[in-house]
Amino acid sequence: xxxxxVHIARNTFREAVRxxxxxxxxxxxxxxxxxxxxxGQISIEIERLVVVNLGLTAVSLFGVVIAIFxxxxxxxxxxxxxxxxxxxxxxxxxxxxxxxxxxxxxxxxVVNTFFMAIGVFGALLYVAHKxxxxxxxxxxALYFIILEFLIICxxxxxxxxxxxPLLSAVFAFSLFVIGSxxxxxxxxxxxxxxxxxxxxxxxxxxxxxxxxxxVISQVAHQQPLRAQLILQNSLYALFYTAMALSGAVLIFxxxxxx
Amino acid sequence: MAAIEILGLEKxxxxxxxxxxxxxxxxxxxxxxxxxxxxxFLGPNGAGKTTTLKMLMGLVxxxxxxxxxxxxxxxxxxxxxxxxxxxxQPYFYDYLTAHELLDYYGQLSGVPAPxxxxxxxxxxxxxxxxxxxxxxxxxxxxxxxxRVGIAQAILHNPRLVFLDEPMSGLDPLGRREVRDLIEQLxxxxxxxxxxxxxxSDAEALCDxxxxxxxxxxxxVGEIEQLTSSVQGKVEVVWQGTQxxxxxxxxxAECHVxxxxxxAVLAANQQDAAIDALRxxxxxxxxxxxxxxxxxxxFVEKLQHSQTAAxxxxxxxxxxxx
Numbered sequence: 356x357x358x359x360x361v362h363i364a365r366n367t368f369r370e371a372v373r374x375x376x377x378x379x380x381x382x383x384x385x386x387x388x389x390x391x392x393x394x395g396q397i398s399i400e401i402e403r404l405v406v407v408n409l410g411l412t413a414v415s416l417f418g419v420v421i422a423i424f425x426x427x428x429x430x431x432x433x434x435x436x437x438x439x440x441x442x443x444x445x446x447x448x449x450x451x452x453x454x455x456x457x458x459x460x461x462x463x464x465v466v467n468t469f470f471m472a473i474g475v476f477g478a479l480l481y482v483a484h485k486x487x488x489x490x491x492x493x494x495x496a497l498y499f500i501i502l503e504f505l506i507i508c509x510x511x512x513x514x515x516x517x518x519x520p521l522l523s524a525v526f527a528f529s530l531f532v533i534g535s536x537x538x539x540x541x542x543x544x545x546x547x548x549x550x551x552x553x554x555x556x557x558x559x560x561x562x563x564x565x566x567x568x569x570v571i572s573q574v575a576h577q578q579p580l581r582a583q584l585i586l587q588n589s590l591y592a593l594f595y596t597a598m599a600l601s602g603a604v605l606i607f608x609x610x611x612x613x
Numbered sequence: 614m615a616a617i618e619i620l621g622l623e624k625x626x627x628x629x630x631x632x633x634x635x636x637x638x639x640x641x642x643x644x645x646x647x648x649x650x651x652x653x654f655l656g657p658n659g660a661g662k663t664t665t666l667k668m669l670m671g672l673v674x675x676x677x678x679x680x681x682x683x684x685x686x687x688x689x690x691x692x693x694x695x696x697x698x699x700x701x702q703p704y705f706y707d708y709l710t711a712h713e714l715l716d717y718y719g720q721l722s723g724v725p726a727p728x729x730x731x732x733x734x735x736x737x738x739x740x741x742x743x744x745x746x747x748x749x750x751x752x753x754x755x756x757x758x759x760r761v762g763i764a765q766a767i768l769h770n771p772r773l774v775f776l777d778e779p780m781s782g783l784d785p786l787g788r789r790e791v792r793d794l795i796e797q798l799x800x801x802x803x804x805x806x807x808x809x810x811x812x813s814d815a816e817a818l819c820d821x822x823x824x825x826x827x828x829x830x831x832x833v834g835e836i837e838q839l840t841s842s843v844q845g846k847v848e849v850v851w852q853g854t855q856x857x858x859x860x861x862x863x864x865a866e867c868h869v870x871x872x873x874x875x876a877v878l879a880a881n882q883q884d885a886a887i888d889a890l891r892x893x894x895x896x897x898x899x900x901x902x903x904x905x906x907x908x909x910x911f912v913e914k915l916q917h918s919q920t921a922a923x924x925x926x927x928x929x930x931x932x933x934x
Contacts (some may be wrong), residue, residue, distance in 0.1 A: 362720040366706070373708040436704050441765055444670040444698035444775075445721045446690045611670040 359447055360455040364513050366388070367459020368466075371425055380424070381467060384417035388474040392481050402482040407493060407575040410475035415500045415571070417471070418464055419531055421449055422504050426511025427523035429456045430603075434612055451606045457512055464504040489577040495585065496574040502592035507531060509599035510563070516607040530562060537564035542562065561568045563595055614684055616773050616804035617646040617669070624664050624828075625648040638664045639828045642676060646806055646821075648772075650685075653797050653815035653822035654808040655911065661828040662808035663701055666777050670698050672925075683773055686892040694723055697766035698820035701808075703758060707751035711742060712759050714750060715768055722769035739797075741790055755782040763791065767798070774798060774892055776807035792818060816907045824914050831914040840910045843882035846903040852896040859889035873898065 371377055391409035420570040429455070442452065472493075479490065510530055512525035533540070537559060544555035566590055570580055623838050626631040639661040646652045656662050667673040669680060669687055680687040683695055693710040702739040710732055723857050737743060740760040750761065759782045764873050766774055779786045779795070795818055809815055815822050816836060822835040832839055850867070851874055856867045863885055865876035878886060883900065 359721055362717060366717050370708055437700060437702075438704060438706055440667075440670070440672055440700040441698065441703065441705070441718065442721065443672060444693060444696065444700075445718065446693045446723065447721055448690055532809075561705065607676070610672055612667070 359451050360458065363442075363447070363452060363455025364458035367429070367456050368462050371422055371460065371463040374425070377421060377425070377448055377463075377467075380421050380461060381470065382411050384471050385474045387413035387417075388471065388478050391468045391475075392478045395475060399463070403479065404575045406478050406482050407475070408571060410478055411496050411500070411574070412573045413492065414468060414471045415503065415569075418468055418500060418504050419507055421467060422464055422507040423511050423524055423531070425460055427515050427520045427527060428509050428517040429460060429512055430607065431518070431520050431523065432484065439612060449608050453512060453516070453600065453604050457508055460508045460512075461505055464508065465501060468497060468501055468504070489574075492570075492577070495580055496570050499568040499570055499588055500587070502588055503565055505596045506534075506563045506565075508562055509596040509603070513599045513603040513606070516603045516610065531565065531611060534563040534565040534579065535569070536566065537562055538566040540603045564591065567591070614648055615645045615671040615681070616648040616650070617652075617806060618735065619644040619665070619669075619678070619679060622665065622668055622675045622680055623677050624661075625676045635731060637828055639668075641655040642825075644802060644830065644833065646736065646822055648804050649799065650820045651800055651818050652804045652807070653819035654806060654825065655810065655812065655815055655822055656808075656825040657810055657915065660825045661775055662825060662860070664828075665825075666698075666700075666775055666808060669775065670696075681708065686859060694769065695772045697769065697771035697774040698778045699762045699774075699779055702781060703762035704767075705750050705761060706781050708749060709733060710747055710749055711737060711745055711764070714761065715765060718765045719768055724769050732768055732770070739767070739789075740764045740792060756784060756811055758785055759783055760761065760787070760845055763794065771803070773804045773806070776805065780807055780811055781809055786791075788814070809930075812908045812911055822907070826915055832910070836907050840907060846877055847880050847883050847886075848899075848901045848903055849872070849876045849883070849890075850898040850900075851876075851890055852898055853896075856863065856918075857889055857893045857895070860886060860893070863889070 366368075388410045391406045392585050393412075394405050394409060423591065430439075439452075443449065444536070475493070476486075479493075480486065507527065511523060511527045514526045518526070540559040544552060544559045545549075567584075570584075573580060619642050622639065622641055623627070623637075623641045624639040625635045625637050627638045633687060642665060643662075654662050654665070654836070656765065664673060668675050669682065670691075671688060682692050685692040706717075709717070709741070715733045715736070716729060718733065724732060725842075737745070741761050742760050744763065745757075748810055750758065753761065763776070763779060764892045766776065773825055779791050783791060792814065795805050807818075819836065821833065821835050822839070823840075824831045853874060854869050854872060856865075856869070860867065860876060860878075863878055865878040865882075865886065867876045879900065887897065887900070904926070
């Protein structure tokens with residue numbers, strides 16, 4: 356069981372690595388980190404702030420684009436191209452396929468983030484000439500970015516299990532945008548009354564809360580982060596990802612492959 | 614033991630956008646294939662062959678019915694370790710090489726690592742794909758992909774092999790090689806279930822065949838048994854160039870070649886034909902019974918179903934009036 360998931364994950368990773376479009380995105384993200392150096396140099400006294408802000412935002416945004424770009428095709432492309440037939444006609448359970456695909460994409464994103472993070476730290480070293488203790492918080496921000504990717508991956512997989520790649524992309528990207536304002540949405544819900552309050556609160560808690568995972572600004576300003584936040588965000592991302600993956604499995608288990 | 618037992622599998626799709634209406638893709642199907650058989654599943658395009666195979670592979674869920682493969686429930690994932698499947702017009706991960714693809718499939722089928730490399734070389738050689746190392750599948754021709762498809766179906770040494778249109782996309786030499794391969798599989802004691810609409814392939818290979826049309830099973834049995842049910846024909850050859858009117862009246866198809874005439878007519882008209890020739894004092898050279906082909910049986914079954922459908926439609930139209 357575990358071995359089959361690992362094999363599927365490894366093949367998904369291999370597919371992503373051999374996809375040239377992915378390299379364009381990574382190159383673009385590294386270029387943006389490089390541009391941060393330039394912007395940092397013309398921003399007197401706040402070079403570090405600009406480099407960290409721009410660099411981490413680039414890592415986050417490009418990672419999200421890659422997660423959606425690859426994630427939306429993970430299941431639907433396999434159905435359209437009928438590559439799934441020769442996989443599911445083997446002793447592979449449908450849920451193993453979904454979980455394997457998820458880990459493959461998650462692994463791809465972790466590796467990408469690692470390389471893009473090297474770019475960010477390189478840019479930081481270039482403008483600051485040395486690392487300071489608060490720079491360790493960048494690692495926490497990167498960890499939260501990875502948690503964000505896990506949620507996006509699972510959502511892209513969920514949409515990919517029942518709709519076309521285009522619709523999946525629209526759904527996933529919309530949820531990313533809405534989720535980035537989840538705190539505002541919750542605040543708005545508190546201002547309403549009656550049925551609207553119920554509805555708005557439900558919707559605000561249903562969408563993924565990406566705003567709690569975004570600590571880029573705090574890290575750039577070298578503000579301390581609560582240790583509790585790390586645990587809280589880890590559990591939240593784990594729960595949300597598990598829910599989205601369960602939904603994907605439930606749908607895919609019942610789907611006829613035409 | 615039966616290798617395949619299909620117990621009333623049926624499939625109805627809901628079609629249409631707003632107003633969903635049912636469309637029957639497969640009527641309840643009952644079929645048994647014994648272990649070690651080469652079984653042909655014949656039918657024109659859209660007959661329900663692929664739907665049946667997809668249901669057996671767990672790719673499509675039946676509306677009703679069940680099946681057993683190698684004595685176990687067809688939904689049991691473990692039984693799939695003993696099954697090979699070649700889909701119709703297969704398409705594979707084109708960023709992989711044939712070796713990588715087969716290695717991946719071998720892993721999924723649970724082939725141990727030490728055996729995998731040997732098996733990959735073996736099956737690639739069996740399907741005539743050697744010297745392709747490092748070539749990605751996106752650079753393969755349709756025929757080469759079909760060969761890779763057959764290789765992946767037999768890679769894990771399955772007891773039961775399902776092939777959906779295995780000769781599709783192959784040149785005559787390739788078709789011959791696949792025929793030989795299917796025969797080798799039988800000699801190894803494997804059961805082969807293959808769907809095709811190329812009747813000569815089925816006639817050359819199969820122990821038994823089933824004919825399906827518009828989702829309904831029209832006939833099943835050994836080829837000789839099936840074809841014997843079709844009205845036989847005889848060829849009558851006589852000397853001369855004239856065709857007596859009485860022969861034409863018997864419905865004979867006559868061809869004059871040099872100073873001989875060959876006539877093909879229904880076997881039950883044989884005595885009448887001899888009498889006609891005797892009356893005209895024509896010298897009879899030979900009478901040969903003609904073997905009924907599977908094609909004749911197939912066409913008869915299809916025409917019969919179309920006539921039945923026409924009659925039903927006619928009756929329905931009549932009752933409306």
